[in-house]
């Protein structure tokens with residue numbers, strides 16, 4: 745076996761010494777959006793699965809969430825359909841959005857100065873929550889409801905509150 749000398753240490757039997765630092769690592773923005781995408785995979789919504797990951801100024805994850813029915817209400821009891829005879833028979837009156845859940849799941853005292861990575865552009869209700877929670881930056885992936893009135897109102901509030909929003913195209917790379 746090889747004997748490697750590391751200034752002060754002699755390492756017997758090492759096959760991969762000296763260690764070379766990996767440079768081709770996942771960038772932090774990709775990592776955080778990756779966490780949001782993974783969280784989205786937990787959603788039971790048959791049409792749109794949304795994930796959100798909140799990150800503080802030290803680049804630590806402080807909250808993760810996905811869209812789902814309120815706690816204790818049962819995923820199979822309330823409707824998941826998009827349309828029905830009455831809005832009471834659709835998911836929209838019940839589902840908790842990913843951003844709401846990420847905020848409620850926070851593991852820090854507050855979310856002031858945080859960035860949210862979210863797989864779908866925040867709706868108007870979520871933008872209200874983000875603003876009031878003190879979130880300072882929004883990174884999103886899909887903007888499929890860009891022209892909806894709710895999204896127009898959402899952008900209007902974020903603009904007024906001085907919260908920038910950026911689109912992030914994530915190319916997930918295999919980690920091996």
Ligand SMILES: Nc1ccn([C@H]2C[C@H](O)[C@@H](COP(=O)(O)O)O2)c(=O)n1
Nearest residue numbers: 789791792794811839841842866867
């Ligand atoms: N900012 C958002 C916007 C929507 N959602 C959730 C709410 C629903 O479960 C789903 C949208 O359903 P669709 O109308 O596309 O069938 O996405 C969210 O979590 N956050």
Ligand SMILES: [Zn+2]
Nearest residue numbers: 841866867870
């Ligand atoms: Zn929302």
